[in-house]
Amino acid sequence: MLFVKAEPAENLVVRGARVLDPVEGVEAVLDVRVDAGVIAAIGAGLDTNEHRVVDGTGLVLAPAFVDPHVHLRTPGREDEETIASGTAAAAAGGYCAILAMPNTDPIVDSAAVLSSLAENARAEAVIPVGFLAAISKGQAGAELTEMGELADAGAAGFTDDGRPVVSPGLMRRALQYSPVAGRRVAVHCEEPTLTRGAQMHEGIVSAELGFTGYPSVGESVMVERDLSLAGYEAQPIHLMHLSARESIEALSRAQAGGVAATGEVTPHHLCLTDEDVRSLDANVKMNPPLRGTEDRAALIEALRDGTICAIATDHAPHARHEKDVPFEEAPFGVTGLETAFAALNTHLVAPGLIALSTLLERMSAGPARAFGLEPPRIAVGAPANLVLLDTGSAWRVLEDDFRSRSANSWLLGQTLKGRVRLTVAAGRIVFEG
Amino acid sequence: MTPEITIMREELPPMRPPRRHLLSIEDLTRDDVERLLATARSFDQASQRELKKLPTLRGRTVVNLFFESSTRTSSSFELAAKRLSADVMSIKAAGSSVDKGESLKDTALTLNAYDPDVIVIRHAAIGAPQLVAAVTGAHVVNAGDGKHQHPTQALLDLYTIQQELGRIEGVHVAIVGDVLHSRVARSDIQALVLCGARVTLVGPPTLIPRGIEAMGCEVSADIGAIADADVVYVLRMQRERMLEGANYVPSLREYTARWGVTPERLRPGQKVMHPGPMNRGVEIDPRVADSPDALIEAQVRAGLVVRMAVLYDLLTHGPVGVPVEAAMEVA
Numbered sequence: 196m197l198f199v200k201a202e203p204a205e206n207l208v209v210r211g212a213r214v215l216d217p218v219e220g221v222e223a224v225l226d227v228r229v230d231a232g233v234i235a236a237i238g239a240g241l242d243t244n245e246h247r248v249v250d251g252t253g254l255v256l257a258p259a260f261v262d263p264h265v266h267l268r269t270p271g272r273e274d275e276e277t278i279a280s281g282t283a284a285a286a287a288g289g290y291c292a293i294l295a296m297p298n299t300d301p302i303v304d305s306a307a308v309l310s311s312l313a314e315n316a317r318a319e320a321v322i323p324v325g326f327l328a329a330i331s332k333g334q335a336g337a338e339l340t341e342m343g344e345l346a347d348a349g350a351a352g353f354t355d356d357g358r359p360v361v362s363p364g365l366m367r368r369a370l371q372y373s374p375v376a377g378r379r380v381a382v383h384c385e386e387p388t389l390t391r392g393a394q395m396h397e398g399i400v401s402a403e404l405g406f407t408g409y410p411s412v413g414e415s416v417m418v419e420r421d422l423s424l425a426g427y428e429a430q431p432i433h434l435m436h437l438s439a440r441e442s443i444e445a446l447s448r449a450q451a452g453g454v455a456a457t458g459e460v461t462p463h464h465l466c467l468t469d470e471d472v473r474s475l476d477a478n479v480k481m482n483p484p485l486r487g488t489e490d491r492a493a494l495i496e497a498l499r500d501g502t503i504c505a506i507a508t509d510h511a512p513h514a515r516h517e518k519d520v521p522f523e524e525a526p527f528g529v530t531g532l533e534t535a536f537a538a539l540n541t542h543l544v545a546p547g548l549i550a551l552s553t554l555l556e557r558m559s560a561g562p563a564r565a566f567g568l569e570p571p572r573i574a575v576g577a578p579a580n581l582v583l584l585d586t587g588s589a590w591r592v593l594e595d596d597f598r599s600r601s602a603n604s605w606l607l608g609q610t611l612k613g614r615v616r617l618t619v620a621a622g623r624i625v626f627e628g
Numbered sequence: 629m630t631p632e633i634t635i636m637r638e639e640l641p642p643m644r645p646p647r648r649h650l651l652s653i654e655d656l657t658r659d660d661v662e663r664l665l666a667t668a669r670s671f672d673q674a675s676q677r678e679l680k681k682l683p684t685l686r687g688r689t690v691v692n693l694f695f696e697s698s699t700r701t702s703s704s705f706e707l708a709a710k711r712l713s714a715d716v717m718s719i720k721a722a723g724s725s726v727d728k729g730e731s732l733k734d735t736a737l738t739l740n741a742y743d744p745d746v747i748v749i750r751h752a753a754i755g756a757p758q759l760v761a762a763v764t765g766a767h768v769v770n771a772g773d774g775k776h777q778h779p780t781q782a783l784l785d786l787y788t789i790q791q792e793l794g795r796i797e798g799v800h801v802a803i804v805g806d807v808l809h810s811r812v813a814r815s816d817i818q819a820l821v822l823c824g825a826r827v828t829l830v831g832p833p834t835l836i837p838r839g840i841e842a843m844g845c846e847v848s849a850d851i852g853a854i855a856d857a858d859v860v861y862v863l864r865m866q867r868e869r870m871l872e873g874a875n876y877v878p879s880l881r882e883y884t885a886r887w888g889v890t891p892e893r894l895r896p897g898q899k900v901m902h903p904g905p906m907n908r909g910v911e912i913d914p915r916v917a918d919s920p921d922a923l924i925e926a927q928v929r930a931g932l933v934v935r936m937a938v939l940y941d942l943l944t945h946g947p948v949g950v951p952v953e954a955a956m957e958v959a
Contacts, residue, residue, distance in 0.1 A: 392871055394754070402837035405754060405775030405814050410838075475755040519733050522755030523774055 196351045196568070197292055197323035198316035204232025204622040205579065208243045212251025212583060216258055216573040217556040227256060229579040232622020237575060249617060251583055257555045258571035259291030259580040259618055262532065263381075263459060263562040264356070264435060264507035267324070269315070270308070271300030275512040275601050278312075281532070282321040284510075284599040287628065288532040291322055291571055291580035291620035292563070297329045298357035304329040304340045306348040313349050322620040325351030325566075330369045330380065336361045339368055346376035352566055354381040356435060359417055361387060366421060370428040379566055381433040382421050384442065385483070389413035394523055396438075396469040396484040404473065406523070409484050415441035422449040422456055431455035433565050436509050438464050438483035440493035447502045457565040459507040460494050462535045463605055466542040467491075471605075477518045477525035478605045481511070495548050498557055505562035506554075508535050512601030530604045533597055538606055540586055540613035551586065583617035590614055649768040650938055651757050652777045653818040661823060665787050667937035668930070675711075675933060685714035688943055691744040692718040693735070693760075694771070695726065695751040700904055700928055701771050701780070705748045708935035714745070732756055733763055740764035745943055749773075767942040775811050775869065780938055781903055782815035784930040786823060788923050789859060791930070792899055797824035802857035803845075804889055805911050808835045808876070809866040812903045816861065817843050828853055831863075831887055834876045851887050855895070862889050862902045862912045884910055891915050899923055 207229040214225045214237070226241040227234060262285060268276040276284075278295075285293045295312075297303035303312065309326055316324050328350035332338045334357065342353060353369065353376070360366040360382065373380050390413040395401050397408020418434060422445055425432035434446060437458050446458050467485045479485060497503040511528025518525050531538075536558065543549045560570035571580035591610045594602040618626035649655070656664075674682060690709040694702050702718065709716040719739070721727075726735060732751070739747065740763070747764060749757050750771040757770040772778040790796050801820055807813045807829050817840075820827050827845035829836055830853045841847055854860050865883065870876055877883045889900065890913040900912075900922045908914045916922060 391874070397838055399839040399842040402840040403814065403843055405777070405811060405837075407775075408838065475758045477755075516731065516733075519731070519759075521732060521751065521753035521759050521773070523753035 196349055197325045198313045198349065199320045199323040199621055200316075200318060202623045205619065205624050206230055206244070206246040207579070207619070207624065208241060208246045208248045209251045209256055209581070209583060209617075210248055212254045212256035214256045214573055215552060215555060217552040218258070218560045218570055218572050219574050221573060222552070227573060227581070229619065229622065232579055234573065234575055234577050234579050237573065249583065253585070254616060255551070255584040255586055256573070257582050257584060258559045258573055259582040259620060260289045260536065260558040261562045261568065261571065262290050262293040262508050262510070262535075263505055263566055265293045265295050265510045265532065266298070266512065266528070267295040268512055269299060269312070275514050276599060277319070278316050278324060279319040279321065280598060280600045281510070282324055284532040284597065286321050286618050286620065286625035287598050287615060288534070289536050289582035289584065289615040289618050290532065291582075291618065292325065292568065293322065293532075294325045294327055294351050294566060296354065296356045297327050298334060302329050302334050303327070304332050304334070306341065306344045309345055309348045309350055321625050325568075327352045327354045327356070327381065329353070330355045330360055331365060334358060336365060339365070339372060342372055342376040342378070346378050350376070350378060352378045352381055352433070354383065354435065356381065356383045359383050359385040359387065363420060363424065367424050367428065370424055370430040370432065373430055379431050379433050381435050383435050384414050384417035384421060384437075386413050386417045389416070393484070394480070395472045396486045398469055398487050400469045400472055409482075411439035411441050411486065411490065414439045414483055415445055418442040419445045422446065422454055425449075425456060426452065426454040431457070434458040436461050436464070436483055436507060437494070437503065438486050438490060440490045443493045443497045443502060447497070450502065457505065458497070458503045459505040459562065459565070460498060460503050461507055461509045462531055462538045463529060465491065465494055465498065465506075466538055467605065475522045476605070477520065477522050478529055478603050478607065480522060480525050480527055481509070481529055482527035495543065499549055499553060504557065505565050506535065506539070506557045507562065508532055510599075512599055513603045514601065515603075518603045528603070530597070530599050530601055533599060534592060534604060534606050534611065536584065536615060537590070537611035537613040541611045544586075545612060579619045579622045581617070581619040582615060585614045585616050587612065588614040648942075649757075649761050650779050650942065651761065651768065651770045653779045653782050653815045653822065656779075656822070658822050661783065661786065661819065664783055664934070664937045664941055665790060667940055668787050668933040671933040671936045671940075681711055681713060683713050684940060685709070685712040685943055688714040688745040689742065690714045690716050690746045690748065690939065691739050691742075691766070692716065693739065693747055693749045694719070695721040695749070695756070696772065698750055698771070700931060701750065704928070704931040705771060705935050708932055708939055711932070712936055712939060714939070717744075732759060736760045736764050740766065746939060769938060769942070772811055775809050776814065778811040778815045780931070780935055781812050782819035783938070784927055784934040785816055785861070785901060785903075786819055787930040787934050788901065788927050792923055792926065793858060796820070798826070799859060800826045800828070800857045801859045801861055802828045802830050802854040803861045803863060804830045804851070804854060804887060805863035806835045806865050807831055807840065807863065808837050809869040810863050813863055817845050821845065828857065830854055832877055832883065851893060854889070854893065857898065859899045859901060860889055860894065862900060864903065864905065865907055865911050880910055887911070888913060889916055891919070894921070897921065901927060903927070
């Protein structure tokens with residue numbers, strides 16, 4: 196289900212870091228030894244076995260991150276991102292696995308397209324990457340893709356992300372059929388008749404700026420529909436990039452009622468509100484849009500209490516000339532792989548809105564479980580998927596420093612606290628900074 | 629022979645440093661507005677002279693960049709710049725390189741190579757003036773960006789109200805109609821509230837943006853709410869901005885029946901304004917448009933002197949109230 200370039204596995208000792216694995220319940224200053232890409236020993240004063248030693252003094256060693264929502268723009272827009280550049284960006288962000296969305300050109304709706312991507316990833320992916328396939332052919336919302344064959348070819352799940360599955364009938368069929376594929380269905384919840392021409396959240400700011408609004412109910416009515424269908428069919432469902440308080444309330448109710456529903460939230464929805472759109476900066480334009488203060492508070496609370504189990508960047512690279520236009524003409528989407536941890540550490544952990552351990556869990560085990568992937572963990576015998584973090588180190592986000600081919604980040608020019616010093620993915624060192 | 633021109637001394641608030649741009653009414657303080665209106669009054673008096681042209685902006689270059697159709701705004705900016713002796717270049721999107729797919733940024737950079745002092749821009753997209761301001765060295769004046777802002781319209785509306793009623797503070801203005809698609813309404817609400825007027829929005833709930841009360845106005849769906857207004861400001865039904873099938877109103881016929889401004893719905897002496905172009909017989913009854921209480925032509929005349937004041941304010945560094953020639957030396 197995940198594909199990566201074959202590289203020799205690493206021998207490594209990380210010495211004296213604060214090991215923090217919320218899943219394993221570990222929090223202590225320890226050494227961690229990796230033999231041939233597998234965690235071989237955890238303890239104090241470990242022998243180095245002549246392995247390379249990385250000094251972790253004053254740093255946090257955690258399970259590496261998993262991003263369930265990345266746009267790699269390949270095939271079709273390799274000028275914006277490639278598998279090589281996107282996975283290198285992810286490695287720099289502390290990720291050991293990412294899932295790529297199928298809304299490419301051509302759309303990933305056949306085993307042929309998926310297989311060529313998998314082959315491509317085996318040749319150039321710096322970290323393991325999985326590919327979601329489309330729910331409907333051409334993401335046109337009319338006919339199901341060959342979900343069984345796509346799963347056999349390695350699809351990590353199914354989604355029409357970028358657009359909703361408008362027809363409730365087709366959505367029901369996708370859920371009914373998903374056990375045949377053995378993969379989860381993930382949905383972009385948007386009711387298109389409520390979001391026509393929308394540019395930003397509908398509220399006081401849109402009223403003042405004159406933008407056509409994307410009301411919260413434009414998302415939440417679709418969330419409620421999809422949760423009802425998933426409950427009726429007793430199938431799991433994953434709700435992507437939730438933004439509205441009403442959606443969180445619906446998800447929470449469905450979970451309480453026994454629906455196997457998971458949800459994800461992006462760093463930008465956790466850090467910003469529609470007030471930030473007053474800048475008219477095209478790098479705060481995304482779908483779903485930045486919402487109000489109450490929505491942001493509800494997202495943070497849901498992340499804290501576990502209603503939302505996953506942080507997803509929705510990394511959406513765009514060519515510079517396509518964002519260098521008036522706000523109203525700019526495409527939706529911002530990048531996020533290289534800044535997610537630092538942004539959330541700065542805007543949520545530092546002000547005390549969320550504990551570091553919770554953040555780490557929601558960036559790693561949470562998203563992995565939502566898609567049935569093995570959660571990264573720091574335990575003897577587990578494959579080494581590690582991130583070494585300097586939570587106190589400040590750095591400035593600069594356009595030239597991105598490994599991504601695109602720089603449409605809402606954080607450009609900002610100073611953030613929290614740096615990734617080392618990323619180990621599938622037993623290989625993939626980033627050192 | 630240089631005519632002897634001075635900006636009239638009035639009770640003026642203290643001068644602030646000159647602003648680089650006029651993108652939104654939000655950029656202005658009440659002092660700024662009062663200074664601009666006072667400057668416009670001086671130009672109004674100068675316009676009564678036989679020789680209307682002033683040397684104030686001699687040697688300055690003003691570029692009018694219009695990506696959307698316009699009669700009033702483009703002609704009045706052009707004439708305002710000419711009355712102040714600036715060199716004016718007016719570019720319309722149709723027939724320019726925009727037809728060849730040139731981006732706004734490249735068009736702006738191209739014009740910037742001529743070192744214009746001011747770029748006046750009208751564009752269908754919100755944020756276009758901000759982009760031009762970011763990539764050029766010129767003072768940028770927003771002459772209307774999508775549904776966002778039209779700050780010089782709001783200033784000329786304030787000017788008109790002040791001239792007609794002698795004050796703005798405490799005046800009750802009812803803005804009637806399609807607020808949702810109206811940049812004029814947004815700028816007017818901000819400007820009127822800034823200057824202490826009372827604003828009531830009247831129209832179908834589908835055409836009043838949700839949450840707009842936060843701008844400091846009242847909202848009513850009942851046309852009866854115009855009864856106690858001093859000024860009834862009629863907005864154009866902007867059919868060209870409405871998405872097909874969006875069903876904002878069941879029909880224009882029903883709109884006109886419920887919210888059309890007719891003589892029967894007005895009381896004598898109530899002033900009527902409209903930013904133009906009018907849809908006679910839709911939002912405004914032709915008898916209202918042609919009545920002596922309609923200030924529509926006064927608005928157009930105000931547009932000229934207000935835009936002269938805006939250009940003057942951006943380009944002269946001396947405080948208003950000193951002779952223009954002296955201000956020129958500083959500039």
